[in-house]
Amino acid sequence: MAAASAVASSSSSPALEPHPDLSPVFSSPSAASSSSSSSRDEGARGVSCEGGGGDDVFDLDAPWVAAAEAESRLEEAVTAAAAARVGLCCTEEKGKGKGEEEEDEIRDNRQRQEDELMALEAIYSDDLAVFGKKGGLHYFEIYIHYDLNDGAEVCAKLSSANEKNPKDGRCCVGIEGHGDEPEDFSYTCNFEYLPPLVLTCLLPLSYPSKEPPYFTVTVKWMDGPNVSQLCKMLDTIWAELPGQEVVYRWVESLRNSSRSYLWFDGKITLGPDTPMQKGDNRAISRSLSLESVIPSMLSYSSKKRYQAFLEDLHMCMICLSQSKGSNFIRLPCQHLFCVKCLGTLCRMHVKEGSVFQLVCPDTKCNASIPPYVLKRLLTEDEFECWDRLILEKALDSMSDVVYCPRCVIGCLEDEDNNAQCPKCSFFFCSFCKEPCHPRRQCLTPEEKLQRRQASGRMSEREVAQEILNIKALYNDVRLCPKCRMAISKTAGCNKMVCGNCGQFFCFRCGKAIKGYDHFSECKLFAPRDISAWERQMEEQYGNHVRLSLRPVGGTIRCPKCRERNFKDDEKYIFCWACRANYCTMCRREVQDKRGHFGSPECVGLEDF
Known part of the structure; x- marks a missing residue:
């Protein structure tokens, strides 16, 4: 069940509203307190699809940064290094020349550090967070995001013997299985975005001439041994490039080479959860169980995908204009x-x-x-x-809902096709809307009119006219096969569309249809419509055709000034009074005689 719910969370994302923040706070209590105000502000802001999404995007990386823990470990490293230098100074005697030489070296290191920070800020811009100086030393963080063009498949190995602290969900230390071996199982999730890797650096005064930067590598979703290997990789780079600026090399190696520590057979394998062991103090890795981390990773990936949607350009298929995703709406069908x-x-x-x-x-x-x-x-x-x-x-x-003829209130009809209004209590027949008449047939419209005539409310002539109107009405009315709405046909073919529900149907047989394939059975046009169209065409173009058939050598009147002209061409005439050419079929003035005679424009079908 856990696997199913996780995959579902990854594959779907609503388009109108931001995803709720399901990520737990991984940092220590001090870090949580320092970021509580920002998280409250983020929770109060909403990302709207109606514009302005760029300024309201959540800080998605914040839950994956253990800033307080990284700061604490760097302070320990600085303290240890300072103690080592004090011990070394006690055993060596410093001369005046040596002290001046160290001051020059420190001054040169500071300049090189500032140049390196300037270059890093130009390269990484938004991914670089500079915190100024801490104890006179440069202190900064670099966020490293993985480019997953085709996504990443993550396999989480779980064990049924895993026990968690009920309060914070942390894996218990030193738990051992008894009796049979625990049953291992795993589930796989696909990610478009992975949480960031954070490199936190503190530059000592002796960097880069003698010492490397003090650093921590924070990957809150990665296993501890893998993060320790990344720290060793950075040590190896410094050993190969002593006395040089290495932060840029470190970042690029973490971005490109760290995948070799994670990707096996095209997927990332995490777990299983094991008792915590002492590792590299500079490695800040996953401290929660996979059951807690995987849903948070899925939530992060979904939010990042939504954030990318807001920032990318999209084309509207209605107006064909391009705009940011914050001005768009994605429907559940993904259009x-x-x-x-x-x-x-x-x-x-x-x-x-x-x-x-x-x-x-x-x-x-x-x-x-x-x-x-x-x-x-x-x-x-x-x-x-x-x-x-x-x-x-x-x-x-609804076939069993009718309306009261007195107060127009919806009523449910019974098995005998009778209904009672809940408002006025009128008990009526659902067919004829007359008072209920058990075991008797409903009156036809003609019978109703005859009763009115007998009571003196209508004359004989009015009754006859009303009967003709009813027959004409029913002759041109059909019920929609989907919503049962009455639809009248005034002109045109037998393919009808309901204005209420949009259903297409055949007016002749009343069946629901799609396209024109149905009209191989039914006729598209009624015979009377075809006859009327033929009469109209005969009236409009019959005289023109007869005039065009007059023999060459005769006389024909100009359609404009009515002067007689000699007909020397079967298709066109030239009026000596108007000094213009006219078509003998459509009787229009023609500027260019090439291709006009008999064309759609000539016979009046230019709209088709």
């Missing part, structure tokens, strides 16, 4: 659209009442836009209107 376009689309559908068409604008996607996205895009009044409309549409689409 991106800018806030302005998507908001305009949602407001338009709410205003027109077509709330069932609030789906992803992508042409190949029909995923619905969820309510939490609509709440961010619509005003309070618009969202209330959407909520009311969606309820009404849902009730309309």
Whole structure:
């Protein structure tokens, strides 16, 4: 179950809201107290997809930096080195010339240190944090982030014998298994981003001429032996380059060569949790169990992916403009659209009442836009209107919900197709909306009109006209096969679209369809529509065709000035009065006679 939940956390990320900070504070209590105010500020700020995400991004690296622990260990190293120098000075006698030589050396070292810090700041900029001087010594941190273009696969080896402190989740020291061997198991997670490696340096006065920098390597998710090997690697680089500035070499080696200590067969292996052993004091490694660290790593990767989304440029497939991710919304179907376009689309559908068409604008996607996205895009009044409309549409689409003919309140019909209004208690037939009539057929519209005529409320002529109107109405009305909304056809082909739910259907048979393949069975146009179109074409172009068929050598009137002209061409005439050429078919003035006669423009089909 742990594996499943971890992978799920890695693969999904909401687009509208920042991920909640699930990372535990790994640093010591002093570090936690020093960063508590900043974490509270970060928790109060939200990253909005509607703009301004650049200034409100969480400081994601903070939980993975053990600043107080690194400072404490560097102070121990400085104290030990100072004690060693004092002991050495007691055994040696310093001369005046030697003291001046050391002062010159210290002055030269300071200048070289300042030059190196200036170069590091130019190279690493945001990844370098300079804390000024501590006890007269330069003190700084460098964050090293791994570039994982194709992601990283992390295999966490767990053991069923692992026991944790119930208060802080730390692995117990010195726990040994008894009896049978513990059952080992592992689960694998994919990461797009790994938490940073932090190199903390304190430059002594004798660096770089004699001593290397005092340093700590902090990797709060890595096993202790691997971090100790990284410290040994830095010692080896100093041994190869004594008397030179090595911080840049250290950083690049940690960025590029540290993978060889972690990557085996294309994946990173962590664990299993073992009793803590004394290692390199400069290595600050994982102190929590893998059960606590892996979810925090997944949370970090998910937040970094969201942060990268906010900072990258994306193209809106509606307006085709590019902008930062902070101006975009990612729908659950993973399609991106800018806030302005998507908001305009949602407001338009709410205003027109077509709330069932609030789906992803992508042409190949029909995923619905969820309510939490609509709440961010619509005003309070618009969202209330959407909520009311969606309820009404849902009730309309339910086959067992009818409305009271008196107070228009939704009612549930029973098995006998009767319903009772909960407001006015009117008991009525759900078919004819008349008072309930058990064991009797509903009255037809004609019978209802005849009853009105018999009671003297309508004349015979009014009844006849009303019957004709009802027949004409029912002849051109069909119910949508999806939402049962009545739809009237005024003109055009038999492919209809419901304005309520967007469903396409055939007007002739009432079946739901997609595309035009269905019309191999049903006709696309009704015979009366085809006849009407043919009559219109005959009226519009029949005279033109007859005129164009007059023989060459006869006379024909100019369509503009009505002067008679000699017809010497079957396609075009030249008017001697207007001094212009006219087409004999469409009767229009023609500037260029090449290719005009019989063209779509000539026969009136230029729109097609």
